[in-house]
Amino acid sequence: xxxxxxxxxxxxxxxxxxxxxxxxxxxxxxxxxxxxxxxxxxxxxxxxxxxxxxxxxxxxxxxxxxxxxxxxxxxxxxxxxxxxxxxxxxxxxxxxxxxxxxxxxxxxxxxxx
Amino acid sequence: xxxxxxxxxxxxxxxxxxxxxxxxxxxxxxxxxxxxxxxxxxxxxxxxxxxxxxxxxxxxxxxxxxxxxxxxxxxxxxxxxxxxxxxxxxxxxxxxxxxxxxxxxxxxxxxxx
Numbered sequence: 027x028x029x030x031x032x033x034x035x036x037x038x039x040x041x042x043x044x045x046x047x048x049x050x051x052x053x054x055x056x057x058x059x060x061x062x063x064x065x066x067x068x069x070x071x072x073x074x075x076x077x078x079x080x081x082x083x084x085x086x087x088x089x090x091x092x093x094x095x096x097x098x099x100x101x102x103x104x105x106x107x108x109x110x111x112x113x114x115x116x117x118x119x120x121x122x123x124x125x126x127x128x129x130x131x132x133x134x135x136x137x138x139x
Numbered sequence: 140x141x142x143x144x145x146x147x148x149x150x151x152x153x154x155x156x157x158x159x160x161x162x163x164x165x166x167x168x169x170x171x172x173x174x175x176x177x178x179x180x181x182x183x184x185x186x187x188x189x190x191x192x193x194x195x196x197x198x199x200x201x202x203x204x205x206x207x208x209x210x211x212x213x214x215x216x217x218x219x220x221x222x223x224x225x226x227x228x229x230x231x232x233x234x235x236x237x238x239x240x241x242x243x244x245x246x247x248x249x250x251x252x
Contacts, residue, residue: 058239069244070182075240131179
């Protein structure tokens with residue numbers, strides 16, 4: 027199946043700074059890349075996603091970039107706020123394994139007020 | 140109205156027992172999933188299912204089996220529970236197989252003693 031690696035595993039930033047989380051994937055056929063946010067004790071929730079025919083997507087303070095050649099994609103959060111503190115998961119979906127979602131190992135983001 | 144609901148939220152049981160976790164979605168989605176989240180927060184796909192196809196992740200023991208009485212439900216049955224089965228189990232659904240937002244249930248924390 028698809029192998030998704032995510033870095034860093036933990037990230038601390040000062041409020042107002044930017045945070046960047048990076049993921050790589052192994053299957054060049056992967057075509058859908060969502061990002062999920064999971065607050066402590068809660069369910070994962072989609073925050074942004076990107077498809078393989080797009081290089082970048084932005085939604086207010088959140089942006090995702092995709093480099094298909096290098097097989098990596100990144101989440102960018104600008105002007106971080108304490109409520110951004112959570113675990114973030116990237117994921118990839120490939121038709122080669124029935125379009126299942128394969129998640130990265132997660133990044134625990136702490137925004138320090 | 141909860142989009143994806145799981146019951147129970149907590150489940151404590153002894154080794155060797157058989158247990159079930161129920162999942163229901165009211166979104167009209169065609170695809171449902173089961174994920175296991177271990178103590179390190181890794182989210183691993185267990186099953187993907189729609190009306191026509193079931194995909195089983197190769198690492199899932201055959202003690203685990205999904206059962207779908209209808210399109211809105213995908214229950215998880217676990218036989219002969221082991222200590223290592225302790226985890227949080229999430230059910231999810233999506234409109235499109237492997238693409239588009241996956242909506243997660245609130246999770247079931249299973250503890251095997």
